[in-house]
Amino acid sequence: MLKVPEHQVAGHIASDGKLGPLVDDQGRFFKPLQGDSRGEHEAKFYESFTSNKKVPDHIHRYFPVYHGTQLVEASDGSGKLPHLVLDDVVSGYSNPSVMDVKIGSRTWYPDVSEEYFKKCIKKDRQTTTVSLGFRVSGFKIFDHQESSFWRAEKKLVLGYNADGARLALRKFVSSNSPADSNLTPNCAFASEVYGGSNGILAQLLELKDWFEIQTLYHFNSCSILMIYENESILMKEGDDAPAARAQVKLVDFAHVLDGNGVIDHNFLGGLCSFIKFIKDILQSVDKRDETNTSLLENGR
Amino acid sequence: MLKVPEHQVAGHIASDGKLGPLVDDQGRFFKPLQGDSRGEHEAKFYESFTSNKKVPDHIHRYFPVYHGTQLVEASDGSGKLPHLVLDDVVSGYSNPSVMDVKIGSRTWYPDVSEEYFKKCIKKDRQTTTVSLGFRVSGFKIFDHQESSFWRAEKKLVLGYNADGARLALRKFVSSNSPADSNLTPNCAFASEVYGGSNGILAQLLELKDWFEIQTLYHFNSCSILMIYENESILMKEGDDAPAARAQVKLVDFAHVLDGNGVIDHNFLGGLCSFIKFIKDILQSVDKRDETNTSLLENGR
Numbered sequence: 001m002l003k004v005p006e007h008q009v010a011g012h013i014a015s016d017g018k019l020g021p022l023v024d025d026q027g028r029f030f031k032p033l034q035g036d037s038r039g040e041h042e043a044k045f046y047e048s049f050t051s052n053k054k055v056p057d058h059i060h061r062y063f064p065v066y067h068g069t070q071l072v073e074a075s076d077g078s079g080k081l082p083h084l085v086l087d088d089v090v091s092g093y094s095n096p097s098v099m100d101v102k103i104g105s106r107t108w109y110p111d112v113s114e115e116y117f118k119k120c121i122k123k124d125r126q127t128t129t130v131s132l133g134f135r136v137s138g139f140k141i142f143d144h145q146e147s148s149f150w151r152a153e154k155k156l157v158l159g160y161n162a163d164g165a166r167l168a169l170r171k172f173v174s175s176n177s178p179a180d181s182n183l184t185p186n187c188a189f190a191s192e193v194y195g196g197s198n199g200i201l202a203q204l205l206e207l208k209d210w211f212e213i214q215t216l217y218h219f220n221s222c223s224i225l226m227i228y229e230n231e232s233i234l235m236k237e238g239d240d241a242p243a244a245r246a247q248v249k250l251v252d253f254a255h256v257l258d259g260n261g262v263i264d265h266n267f268l269g270g271l272c273s274f275i276k277f278i279k280d281i282l283q284s285v286d287k288r289d290e291t292n293t294s295l296l297e298n299g300r
Numbered sequence: 301m302l303k304v305p306e307h308q309v310a311g312h313i314a315s316d317g318k319l320g321p322l323v324d325d326q327g328r329f330f331k332p333l334q335g336d337s338r339g340e341h342e343a344k345f346y347e348s349f350t351s352n353k354k355v356p357d358h359i360h361r362y363f364p365v366y367h368g369t370q371l372v373e374a375s376d377g378s379g380k381l382p383h384l385v386l387d388d389v390v391s392g393y394s395n396p397s398v399m400d401v402k403i404g405s406r407t408w409y410p411d412v413s414e415e416y417f418k419k420c421i422k423k424d425r426q427t428t429t430v431s432l433g434f435r436v437s438g439f440k441i442f443d444h445q446e447s448s449f450w451r452a453e454k455k456l457v458l459g460y461n462a463d464g465a466r467l468a469l470r471k472f473v474s475s476n477s478p479a480d481s482n483l484t485p486n487c488a489f490a491s492e493v494y495g496g497s498n499g500i501l502a503q504l505l506e507l508k509d510w511f512e513i514q515t516l517y518h519f520n521s522c523s524i525l526m527i528y529e530n531e532s533i534l535m536k537e538g539d540d541a542p543a544a545r546a547q548v549k550l551v552d553f554a555h556v557l558d559g560n561g562v563i564d565h566n567f568l569g570g571l572c573s574f575i576k577f578i579k580d581i582l583q584s585v586d587k588r589d590e591t592n593t594s595l596l597e598n599g600r
Contacts, residue, residue, distance in 0.1 A: 162562055269568050
């Protein structure tokens with residue numbers, strides 16, 4: 001009963017007989033263990049992290065719940081392979097908008113092979129990893145004109161400069177047609193999704209507080225997933241309307257290392273840069289709303 | 301009346317007929333403009349920064365005061381050359397202990413030449429720049445046994461790993477003989493210099509607050525200088541004793557770039573890592589003092 005996940009926006013995607021993650025209809029996400037020991041490394045991280053009492057509970061909730069590994073039929077037809085079994089973080093959402101942002105100003109780390117270093121740093125310099133401390137890896141949003149999902153093209157996403165990344169973060173919380181690149185994103189959901197006491201920004205700031213002191217792990221090449229329920233926002237009129245359920249999750253731990261008493265300054269620096277982008281969008285929306293209010297008041 | 305500065309701990313040093321900075325006896329520091337336009341770049345930065353009203357006053361005080369450029373007799377005997385004229389940050393100290401820490405997990409930046417990139421990244425990987433987000437470039441402390449200055453050997457400093465950097469930061473605030481590498485640094489001045497409302501940590505935290513929001517400049521390859529008055533600490537007994545006058549200054553701006561709306565995540569990440577090292581030392585000293593107090597109390 002496993003199928004290809006509908007809402008995955010980055011990484012290896014199980015389609016056309018390729019190896020990739022699968023989901024079941026019980027809210028579980030099955031990620032095949034990657035080759036050359038990376039998969040085992042990720043499983044070990046989950047084992048260590050899940051039972052680590054030094055990690056506060058409010059931080060644990062930013063990570064997918066781990067249920068061990070399991071042999072399941074692989075998506076590429078190569079028979080049964082070991083998979084990480086995780087909670088499917090978008091399970092329970094009707095029309096989740098999802099963005100994957102890889103955090104850090106480098107994806108390589110000390111003591112990697114020269115080959116891996118060269119591969120990583122080339123991509124880090126080509127994308128916004130070096131310049132911004134993060135890069136958008138992919139995103140999809142619900143297109144209200146078309147009543148279907150719109151998915152950003154991978155090639156375009158990886159070609160973003162600072163302005164492209166900024167625009168993508170605005171588009172991600174807009175209700176006007178994402179497919180039309182001439183339209184300026186209206187940021188209709190910005191306050192709802194990025195703002196508020198349960199919004200994305202509040203969650204990122206909570207993570208930042210932890211990253212300023214935690215020296216347990218270095219999260220090399222990890223991503224932040226941002227998820228929100230699109231349908232609910234549109235339906236939201238009355239007091240009992242469902243919320244956007246904006247959520248931040250950390251994913252991809254194949255390159256996590258021990259912190260050895262040093263904070264993860266690479267992740268923290270990128271996270272702070274990302275936070276500033278989100279804050280700037282919220283500020284621009286606040287300014288616009290103030291201007292509209294004062295125009296209305298003057299017009300009375 | 302210009303002479304070679306007594307308290308410089310890193311960078312080009314004017315001795316044996318080499319080109320380097322000079323000081324006068326009026327508290328001015330003369331830094332020769334570096335070749336290949338780096339000197340001009342640094343002068344332009346000082347011009348821009350000094351008059352930049354967007355930089356708050358309490359941040360301006362972390363930078364040396366700039367007095368323009370001036371033609372003065374160069375230290376290498378090559379005649380009159382243009383020099384930056386700055387306040388000598390150690391002027392007014394009797395026995396300043398000084399440490400230079402280059403901040404950031406990289407010293408290169410986007411759009412540099414391949415040659416410069418390769419030179420920088422090689423050194424960044426050999427030192428603690430990549431692993432810790434900062435590297436100690438040099439330091440000198442007053443040796444109370446010898447009543448003279450002890451200077452860390454450049455070769456050893458550049459070979460530090462995480463433990464070496466930690467030890468240097470402890471040694472920097474210790475009163476026992478720095479020359480004897482078998483002695484564990486006693487951190488006698490840690491609370492005085494790193495702690496307190498005017499100490500190094502408080503100043504670093506003030507800088508951090510600014511770096512979380514400022515998008516004006518990217519301080520590539522800049523250093524934090526830490527300075528404190530050594531003699532005064534020893535004399536300090538009565539209420540009217542002089543303070544350690546611990547001071548943080550930012551120096552070396554030949555590679556500063558416009559921020560273009562993005563925070564300096566490279567500097568900020570490294571600064572946060574450095575702050576954690578300082579906090580850890582303060583915490584270990586607090587713990588020791590508590591233990592000593594309770595031992596004393598139990599002994600009564």
